Amino acid sequence: MRRVLVTGGAGFLGSHLCDRLIARGDEVVCLDNFFTGAKTNVGHLVGHPRFELIRHDIIEPILVEVDWVFNLACPASPIHYQYNPIKTIKTSILGTMNMLGLAKRVKARFFQASTSEVYGDPVVHPQPESYWGNVNPIGIRSCYDEGKRCAETLCMDYHRSNGVDTRIVRIFNTYGPRMALRDGRVVSNFVMQALSGKPLTVYGEGNQTRSFCYCDDLVEGFLRLMEYEGPDCHEPHNIGNPGEFTMLELATLVKELTGTSLPIVHEPLPADDPKQRQPDIARTRKNLGWEPKTALREGLQKTIADFRPRVEAER
Ligand code: NAD
Ligand code: UDP
Numbered sequence: 001m002r003r004v005l006v007t008g009g010a011g012f013l014g015s016h017l018c019d020r021l022i023a024r025g026d027e028v029v030c031l032d033n034f035f036t037g038a039k040t041n042v043g044h045l046v047g048h049p050r051f052e053l054i055r056h057d058i059i060e061p062i063l064v065e066v067d068w069v070f071n072l073a074c075p076a077s078p079i080h081y082q083y084n085p086i087k088t089i090k091t092s093i094l095g096t097m098n099m100l101g102l103a104k105r106v107k108a109r110f111f112q113a114s115t116s117e118v119y120g121d122p123v124v125h126p127q128p129e130s131y132w133g134n135v136n137p138i139g140i141r142s143c144y145d146e147g148k149r150c151a152e153t154l155c156m157d158y159h160r161s162n163g164v165d166t167r168i169v170r171i172f173n174t175y176g177p178r179m180a181l182r183d184g185r186v187v188s189n190f191v192m193q194a195l196s197g198k199p200l201t202v203y204g205e206g207n208q209t210r211s212f213c214y215c216d217d218l219v220e221g222f223l224r225l226m227e228y229e230g231p232d233c234h235e236p237h238n239i240g241n242p243g244e245f246t247m248l249e250l251a252t253l254v255k256e257l258t259g260t261s262l263p264i265v266h267e268p269l270p271a272d273d274p275k276q277r278q279p280d281i282a283r284t285r286k287n288l289g290w291e292p293k294t295a296l297r298e299g300l301q302k303t304i305a306d307f308r309p310r311v312e313a314e315r
Contacts, residue, residue: 008072010037058095085143092147172240176215177306204269214299240279
């Protein structure tokens with residue numbers, strides 16, 4: 001049996017990862033400060049003999065004997081990571097340093113949840129891992145983007161200088177059941193708005209694009225990358241669904257799937273909002289044999305089914 005630490009384990013993606021690890025027989029230590037995560041996300045695992053939940057902030061060091069560390073702790077939605085930007089960058093830099101230090105000390109394999117945001121507002125499209133990005137170092141998104149870029153640097157230097165066995169995944173926009181109702185990201189906003197009878201808020205003209213991956217597909221990719229031991233296993237790997245949509249297309253699809261005729265309203269485009277984003281997954285496909293399986297329409301149907309009772313419970 002493997003002992004696995006999941007930081008940010010009570011968040012959206014972390015909780016799905018904990019589910020998968022428990023299902024395959026691992027022992028899971030889930031660590032979270034509950035900033036954007038919730039105990040309810042892992043409530044069904046509490047009491048399981050192979051599951052442990054710890055309230056802890058990764059800005060502070062911690063010592064736990066584990067074989068693997070998945071470092072997911074960090075707010076991911078712009079409204080949350082901009083709420084306290086200094087805390088966000090501390091989480092990515094001091095927090096990742098603490099978790100890498102732990103991995104070094106207990107000789108654990110280390111996994112960093114990085115992001116497509118390291119490419120900033122990309123001028124290369126789609127984005128391969130070899131692209132260094134176009135990031136504003138002083139803007140309102142920088143606390144997240146630059147924090148995650150520095151976290152990647154830390155991973156590579158702990159690997160090169162201290163032999164830590166690191167993996168880096170660059171996650172592209174991922175959605176699914178258990179996203180917080182007020183998470184603030186586009187899929188949860190549109191679904192929440194459509195189910196509660198409010199206009200769908202498209203920022204700017206709505207021609208900016210994103211590529212949306214369903215959470216179960218992503219977690220499958222996480223596990224394959226963690227098991228992968230090829231010569232380039234320490235290099236970043238993009239994981240995302242190459243299907244690319246404008247925000248207007250997404251809003252129209254959510255309206256269709258929720259059966260509403262609510263209006264779409266336009267709100268100001270936030271500063272530094274990337275205009276386009278699509279993963280080049282050639283490396284991931286070749287090394288991990290990974291492909292996304294869930295089409296946006298199917299994934300949205302599952303997400304809507306999960307949101308509907310939660311939205312109704314609030315009425
Ligand atoms: P989330 O906000 O639901 O989860 C983040 C979790 O980390 C929450 O449970 C939060 O309480 C916890 N956390 C935050 N700061 C912490 C700290 N200092 N100490 C301990 N716990 C802390 O977001 P998510 O979508 O599940 O994202 C998980 C990870 O994946 C993040 O690192 C995020 O940057 C990355 N990511 C996600 C996406 C996506 O589309 N979902 C895209 C790119 C990268
Ligand atoms: N967006 C939108 N309406 C919303 C929330 C977001 O049009 O209610 C847009 C946002 O401007 C961005 C895209 O949707 O262009 C994705 O935003 P999100 O915050 O989900 O992720 P990120 O920008 O970090 O990729």
